[in-house]
Amino acid sequence: MVAWMRLIDSLFRGRGLVQMISIGTSYEGRDIPALRVGLRPDDEASDHPREVVLITGGLHAREWIATSSVNYAAWSFIQSLDKDPIVKSILERFDLVFVPVINPDGYEYTWEVDRLWRKSRQRTKMSYCQGLDLDHSFSYQWGSSDHQTEPCSESYGGDEPFQAVEAAQLAAWAKNETENGSKFVGYLDLHSYSQQILVPYSYSCQAEPPNMENLQEVAMNLAKHMRLSNGEFYTVASACEGAIANSAGPLAEARGGSAIDYFYHELGAHYSYQIKLRDTGSYGFLLPSDNIIPVGEEIFQAMKYLGDFLLGNNGHEWAQESSSEEQAAQEPIFEDSDEVVTELRRRRRNT
Incomplete structure (x- = not known):
């Protein structure tokens, strides 16, 4: 994955x-890489502040489809630039920052040791219960009444805000962006599973965001465009109600310290969503891996709608495209895919 990003x-x-x-x-010293995708005017410096839409995956190690969907969406925007006017308009206005794996230690662990590992690999006060839940490690409402304090719990977020190294690193990077003039206008945090689009707040079902x-409304339209892509239905709910259901009933999770609450309240990303994929x-x-492309396409279409909405079109410009243009946009033509694969294989042979 890192070789592909390079x-x-x-x-x-x-x-x-x-x-x-x-x-x-x-925590274990791995880099947390990202792709910043945006089309700047010729006279604009590369470090000039921009409005930013952030998309993250892999806060929970075992949710592989989130990681692949972030990368698929990144590639879809890149290769659609010259043939999709909506994509071009979005990239001219915004920087899209794609972070496929916030939790690289846990992700590596799912490949090598335990496929269903969820948390990071950071040591805790109980040596036999490693790892923190990154999605309950952010500072906003971290100390809510439902915060999980048991290190062996799947949703243990630490004994203080930002104890989890990776959550602290993401927040520090984001704060640095804002201090240098960038503005977060949207945030999509990808997870699995249950096919839900969740809106803030996660920490409370009584508190509601002002907007x-x-x-x-935007969440319903995200769900609509994901459904139009492949026919899969996504429901909309408050993040405080978004617990995954298992055979024993709903999985009780801590609510405080979530990423979408933090980016919404602390960094002003007022269109902030957690999307639980297939x-x-x-x-x-x-x-199964045959879901990678269709799920990636669902996220790409959702991001196109969100970008068009943030441009001020409320989705109308996209809706007015002819059916043939829309079909072309929905079916990425990987004109450079053979070249990319060949080059990637050549580089892997040489390393």
């Missing part, structure tokens, strides 16, 4: 379209 950076950086960046370093009506429980976290 290759994309090398192929498209010269055009001023892609920049591979680092969000920070994990709740707009949040819900499926609804048949495969759960073990989603």
Whole structure:
């Protein structure tokens, strides 16, 4: 994955379209890479502040479909630039920052040791219960009444805000962005599973964001465009109600310290959503790989709608496209895919 991101950076950086960046370093010392995708005017410096839409995956290690969907969406925006006017308009206005794996230590662990590992690999006060739940480690409402304090719990977020190294690194990077003039206008945090689009707040079902009506309206349209892509239904709910259901009933999770609450309240990303991807429980976290492309396409279409909405079109410009243009946009033509795969294989042989 990192090799692929480096290759994309090398192929498209010269055009001023892609920049591979680092969000920070994990507990075990792994880099947390990201792709910043945006089309800047010729006279605009590369470090000029921009409005930012952030999309993250892999806060929970076992949710592989979230990681692949972030990368698929990144590639879809890159390769659609010259043939999709909506994509071009979005990239001219915003920087899209794609972070496929916030939790690289846990993700690596799911490949090598335990496929269903959820948390990070950070040591805790109980040596036999490693790892923190990154999605309950952010500072906003971290100390809510439902906060999980048991280190062996799947949703243990630590004994203080930002104890989890990776959550602290993401927040520090984001704060640095805002201090340098960038503004977060949207945030999508991808997870699995249950096919839900969740709106803030996660910490409480009584508290509501001031723009709740707009949040819900946009969420319904995100669900609509994901459904139009492949026919899969996504429901909309408050994040405080978004617990995954299992055979024993709803899974009780801590509510405080979530990423979407933090980015919404602390960094002003007022269109902030957690999207739980496929499926609804048949495969759960073990989603077959033939779902990678259709789920990635669902996220790409959702991001296109969100970008068009943030441009001020409320989705109308997209809706007025002819059916043939829309079909072309929905079916990525990987004109450079053979070249990319060949080059990636050549580089892997040489390393």
